[in-house]
Amino acid sequence: MTDNSPSGALERLFRLQELLLEAHTKAERRNRTPEHLVHVEAAWQDFRRKRHEVASRREQAEVRKNELDEQVAGYAEQLKKSEAKRKAVKGQHEYTALLTEVDHAQREIRTREDELLVVEETLSQARADEEALAATSGEEEAGYEEQMAEWRAEQAKLSAEIEVAEQKAAEIRVKIEKRLLATFDRIAKMRSGVAVARVAMVGPQTAACSSCNVRLRPQLLSDLRLSREILQCESCKRILFWDGSGLP
Ligand SMILES: [Zn+2]
Structure with a gap:
């Protein structure tokens, strides 16, 4: 040439x-999964999506639980302070104000405790789901890889051939x-x-x-x-x- x-x-x-x-x-x-492996690929992606979904459900519940725990602790602290003020109260007016303060803090705590019950239920369900999925994860992945093995080998062969063709193309390009x-x-x-x-x-x-x-x-x-x-x-x-x- x-x-x-x-x-x-x-x-x-x-x-x-x-x-x-x-x-x-x-x-x-x-880059295109062969027809006979499309459902294998889809099932595997579905499994991964489920694991991801459960993990993020668990994380969200943990975050919310921490927020609620902190808020409850804050209101409990406030209640303690109100109780301590009780002895020093002078007159009906101050006493009413103090009761309102206590009442408010107690209500805030109750609302959060109600939500905490729900969040904790969600959290324990998510943890159970996560564990169940983790238990079958190895098996799922091994099965997936096994079914994909032949195709992976074919992909590797194609990649090597592509590399050779690209190399040859580059060699020709410099001569044009x-x-x-x-x-x-x-x-x-x-x-x-x-x-x-x-x-x-x-x-x-x-x-x-x-x-x-x-x-x-x-x-x-x-x-x-x-x-x-x-x-x-x-x-x-x-x-x-x-x-x-x-x-x-
Ligand atoms: Zn033409």
Whole structure:
């Protein structure tokens, strides 16, 4: 691949495209769970989601329980202070005020204690659920990994092949002229990775772009024959690649 003529450059470009398409196709395959494993994957994700959900339910209950415990302790402290003031009270007015204070603190404590009963119930249920899920977790994961083992091996193989293709593509890229490479990348981006189209003979003197099937003007075909420059399909703008076959 040291040929610097347009046809040599085109061959490199075409090879680059094949490698990039191969890497892309294999990456898509590697990233898509096969049909027969979709339910295995879904069940595993469901199990993980459940564990996560239970853990966050337990955490929320713990946080709320701590808040309520602190608030109850605060009001109990207040009650103690009110009780201590009782002896020093002078007159009916102060006494009524003190009773109101005590009454208020007691009511606040009761409300929180009611909520605490509910929160503690939630907490112990969440802890039980969490333990039950933790007990089967190892088994669930082992089963999942076992069913996935073959696919994991396939994924690893695809990854290795992708790496090889990308490596080869990188080696070719450095051998291609920058402007041509920029044109290639721009068209590839717009045309799902297919920037170079083979020229196909569709009649004795008639050729077409194999990507968009539009026929080439005789002049364009004749220019291609002489292959002095890089030519693009006038319809889809892909770079035309003719390997010399099919022409009379
Ligand atoms: Zn075309």
